[in-house]
Amino acid sequence: MEPYTVSSRILTLHRAFASYTSQRLQELGLNFGQMYFILYVGKHPDCTPSELTKELHLDWGHSQRSLVKLVEDGFLTREKPGRSYRLRLTSQGEQAFMVCHRVFADWDAEALSGLTAPERQQLLALLQKAAKKKG
Template sequence: MFQTLAYYSSVFHKEFVGYTSDKLQKLGINFGSVFFLIYVGNHPGCTPSELTKALQMDWGHSQRSVTKMVNEGFMTKDKCGRIYHLNLTEKGQQAFQVSHQVFFDWDKEKLKALTDAECRQLFELLQKAAMGKKDVKDE
């Protein structure tokens, strides 16, 4: 077994995608839709441009995904002047709730062997690694 962050990231990603897909397919959404639902659910009335930038997505992929979600009844895309605004439909709100909760449920399952203090330490270290900086005291 590899002792690298890349290895464990890959394992967790694969497991999370599988777990999430099982929970969400009942609602008719896939893993790729989760982040769009969560962003629009947390930022009602956002523009497609804001969504694309926040999710760091390719413009074309983002627009195809939004169009698909509109066509499937999860989201609305309403024009106000020259700008479109995105909102969740009732169906989208239900999917948002499930999508949002799946993150917490998966964490609870995966982290059940850790104490609260170990969980806090793990998240602090992951945040530090994600930022790519050493603490000032470490330099």
């Protein structure tokens, strides 16, 4: 039996990614968890808090507290044009959205620098295959 499992390697990569991302986002006043809110709203302007909470598989209370903080900090707007609130990025949120995207690309480049282009493609293909839900 090998001393490492796929899950242990994934956790190691996740910790490294979270640390790297936190350092990069700290200068914007964001933390690792808030990045996913920014990315979701940036990709789904005018989404509702309920949609975001469901799609990100979050606890309702945690989601609401995070959204209120992002509104207070100037990253999001939360307006109620009808029956439900709609979320949008502010100009500060748009800048954060661009940085969040860049963080993913930069970390991949750094973390995978020891792999050849074909090895990177193979790794991504295998991870995608493993991530597909069975049943």
